[in-house]
Amino acid sequence: MSRSHVIENWDPEDDAQWESGGRKTAMRNLYWSVFAEHVGFSVWTLFAVMVLFMPQDVYGLDAPDKFLVSAVVTLTGAFLRIPYTLATATFGGRNWTMFSAFVLLIPAVGMLWIMANPGQPLWMYLVVGAVAGLGGANFASSMTNINAFFPQREKGWALGLNAGGGNLGVATIQIVGLIVIALAGNRSPHWVIGVYIVLLVIAGIGAALKMDNLAHQTVDVQSMKDMTRDKDGWVLSLLYIGTFGSFIGFAFAFGQMLTMTFTGNGQDPAQAALHAAQITFLGPLLGSLTRMAGGRLSDRFGGARVTFAVFCGMAVTTVALVVTSNIQASNDGRLSGGALVLFFAAFLTLFGLTGVGNASVYKMIPSVFEARSHTLGLDEAARTSWSRAHAGALIGVAGAVGAFGGFLINMTLRTSYQSSGAATSAFVVFMVFYVVAAIITRVVYMRASAGVDSVAAAPTRSRVPVGAEA
Template identity: 60%
Template sequence: MSALRQEADDRILREWDPEDTAQWEGGGSRIARRNLIWSVAAEHVGFSVWSLWSVMVLFMPTDVYGLSTGDKFLIGATATLVGALLRFPYTMATTRFGGRNWTIFSAFVLLIPVSATIWILANPGMPLWVYLACAALTGLGGGNFASSMTNINAFYPQRLKGWALGLNAGGGNLGVPAVQLIGLLAVAWIGDAAPYWVCAVYLVLLTIAGIGAALQMDNLTIPGVDLTAMKRAVANRNTWIIAALYIGTFGSFIGYSFAFGQVLVGHFRDGGATPADAALQAAQIAFIGPLLGSISRVYGGKLADRIGGSRVTLWVFLGMMAAATLLIVGSGSLAVCIAGFIVLFILSGAGNGSVYKMIPSVFDAAAQSKGFDNPADRADYSRALTGAVIGIAGAVGGLGGVGINLVLRQSYLTSGSATSAFIVFGVFYVVAAVITWAVYVRVPHDAAQAPQVDTSAPVSERLG
């Protein structure tokens, strides 16, 4: 492409503009797709490593490793917390180091916690802080989401961002059920040595992802997310409203992904199963929820491209409220537990896609309201703020996963069941639905008070 120069040695793309139709149709779409594929691959493996301990704890008997159910929830919360907090610096990393360069680093650095997990599993009986420290290191995989999403946001035009970001995030989210399924298969084929082999598989996959990123991805020179963009995003009320909504969608997805297996183990134990049988039975089911939630994220983003992100998000929260009510009413029933969780996973996945479609739409509208004379300046402003909010919302949403695990832990400690936890979650979904309707769906009395809107939505939604 004449309008796009690439330096072969360091794979730098210059003069990149996805909104330039001629450039996009002349080869830009192929470049974007190639970067998307390997971004998804690296993020997918990163998510698997992030949720690695949600699988490991299922096959760590209390009498061998000395970990209680509360300890296992705490391990999950620790991994979730670190992964969420790292999304802040990871958001700016692609601007500072380049999307390709950071993807290579973020894949290879995960070899450290995976190797440490093998060593810890081979030496049971260690104090709790050792498990927590290793779980914290796996949180590096959670940070990959922010850098990957910010990077891919810069590669795609506004009209395709819902699909591209949904596919990128959904492919990454699939890392959660993937590691759970690999753990299940390892148990079925190998038996007690399964945890070691799960980790060994990911040592190979991380190496492939890092090498693939080095050979196939590119760095961009266009302005991205920096401290200035972060400050602007922090000062914008829409950033925190969207982040709060993402707590309800992604926070639910990742929190339930870590906790679903443990909740199932409790049901099977109550039914008379031995600890080993309960763990195996839980593993046979636990991966289904995150799998469906990851797939639904792609379609949630695609649906949001058609009818508006805020409308999809509103219906998602109403459905999640109903699912939480079902789990409260049907507590004690294994069938209700499985059905309720599956619905929550599907809806939270769709909500992840719809909320993330809202971000570029809201800030593209904000950029247009600034009155930039140069379209390139407007695009840079929109891209930088979108990338910043992707990171902030991703981090805050991940903290919702911490809350899920801690609330469930406290519920089990006080009552021995998850019922009181789902009362808390149900109330939150009600509040989130009201906020979505009031801020982004309802037509305000004074449209001038809401200049930052979802431009893909119907007219009534755009005004809010």
Template identity: 60%
Template sequence: MRTLRHSDDPILGEWDPENVEQWDDGGARIARRNLIWSVAAEHVGFSVWSLWSVMVLFMPTGVYGLSTGDKFLIGATATLVGALLRFPYTMATTRFGGRNWTVFSAFVLLIPVSATIWILANPGMPLWVYLVCAALTGLGGGNFASSMTNINAFYPQRLKGWALGLNAGGGNLGVPAVQLIGLLAVAWIGGAAPYWVCAVYLVLLTAAGIGAALKMDNLTISGVDLSAMKRAVANRNTWIIAALYIGTFGSFIGYSFAFGQVLAGYFRDHGDAPGQAALHAAQIAFIGPLLGSISRVYGGKLADRVGGSRVTLWVFVGMTAAATVLIVGDGSLAFYVTGFICLFVLSGMGNGSVYKMIPSVFDAAAQSKRFATTEQRADYSRALTGAVIGIAGAVGGLGGVGINLVLRQSYLTSGAATSAFVVFAVFYVLAAVTTWAVYLRVPRSAVESPGADAGSPVAGSAKVSERLG
């Protein structure tokens, strides 16, 4: 058992967010303080993870020797490592404590940020050097899983959609933030040394790490361990939800890395010089991730009201329509921007709604198992929810890898992105059908839990309980 930073705090010593009296008598304040600094650290982590999506825009082929395909590969490498690290990061807060791990995960990112400055200040490196450095920035992608698992333990079921949506949305804002800071840096100092934007993050990482050390707490309640991960892996809901998250978060992070390059290619094809094309692309690219990050919060909040599965279904219907706009509008900047902005907003909402589904599904599963005490039921739900948050986050991140690789292949094959958009549209249709078939098409006699997702029935139907548990 870990030692609490505030070992004499009776609330932290006996933490139970479902206890309304404890929550009203200081628990909400403690949870909010941890949420604020969790968002701060995760935000900077996302920025570092996305750092190369900005850097490649200002790396002329004649100077750095990297083709468009190489740049997509760099983005895919950072995305891949960030996704895979979410598996171990999920269990890190249970093993080391939420406060302790947040401090470590912030300070360790000083390494790839410093390396990026040095590598880009010395152009002409072989491709593998850029790939290694991009892989190290993937450490920032792992922060999402540990942050979400930690905040999940701090908040009651009735507020998880909002809390997880705010935590993730604040983290996702790190993507447009680094793109905007990169744009401002180029506008201020010119395109000759845009990597000095990294210096900003050396300061922000230090501030986030110190703030987490001073303001966050460790919890001693049960969390995600290998046992919980094994139970989650064996539950089919884990993989269904993870597949849905590929369509939402995978789209968000994949498009965040690729949008700027797609726009830069468009501007080059229409007569802009490489430097001018990159600047024009940067002026637009940050808008999509910005709106997608903000919409995530509202997606979670809406899911609290009407059900995560219902919101998720309509998100995928909308994303199919947006991908269709990109297919039919190939060659038009207005269609490109409109289609991508819609995809960003909808994928952000879907991120929030899918993550609302996770605690709802496993809370319903816990109720169906008829544990002897409410504490046992809460421990089961919390552990499974935390494990699935990490697994879904990792698998969803791999969707971002897929998007960059599919776009890369599309450009190599045809010189355009149209065939990639067809692939994405087909996936969104399949995701919509899956959401409806598994979480909305339920027996009419099924009884729904008062606090559960509107699409997640509980033990009122033995058939449905079997599915959930």
């Protein structure tokens, strides 16, 4: 017998409803949401894997062209996170998860055709990449939907699992690419794309059969509008550009930069692609896993202190990349010995720091609004409601703005390679940004009068899970 996929009168805070089947329903929706979001993130970063199969002499795309396509992919994913946040309330969580999985078949099939027919004009890669960016927007709708299914006391681990499952998709598709290159060589990209076409179909059908729509689900649109006029909204979004924007931007760029490095050291394109694939996945994997450490550190020391330390560390690490890039440029593209080890170590350190920073910035968001709420003269219920609404709205807005950082990373790298043939000037720009972000964190959020870390160090009902980053 078929069952209805619309749930009326859902109230996860009702213990009787929760224990009599509500938890089972919520868990079923969570599992399929994690799977769909994971596959969506993988398709979002599909082009970052395809560059390992795209030698310039075959496909006709040089390094600046590839960085441009990566930038367009990340830009689409960032831009669409706001409408995706509103989509589940409009169309239903089940319906939108179904749609968001099936629509990604378009860029997957498009990329399959392009890879099978080398020599296409750049605009075709840009169009397919732009549509693939829809996979990056899945995070927003998935988090909004799962947030509605769980009671306040269990949102933390549920949203953390949902977000973490999505982040790991960036590393997973790179591992799939590594396996394909190892077994079939760098002329068989169709195997990678074929795997994800199958997974997209499974995600869409699974959502249709196993997930539910919640009647009367709403999103606080007014609070999201308020964030466009809020100083903390802009400042915290800027900090998230530095952490998550760096994570997703470097996730797209790392494989390409490794391939160019190995090619510059005299390896043929096939060898360079294989060696790059063996290492590329480590960066996104490390950045996905370190958010847990970042959350624990933020709980203990406060989100602002951890964020400040992260940006200081990222600035120092980027200095190492400036040094290695200078060496590479002066040696006609060659990078070996200790300089090559330093290049790998610096990039992996940078990825690890972005993960910690993702958690610490998201830790700061509810803490900032909790601290501000005490200055409004509201009663306890109104104060808590204001704090939660504005923190929740900023989580959606910051996720979109932060992803925009991935676009900036790849456009800056593209400009640097176009102007000098090296990434040195791009790394200098990144280093300056991280220094500025550290100063802003120190001045705005680490002052004793701000009270942010004193709130962050104490558990509050409005605290957002430390793992729930995009």
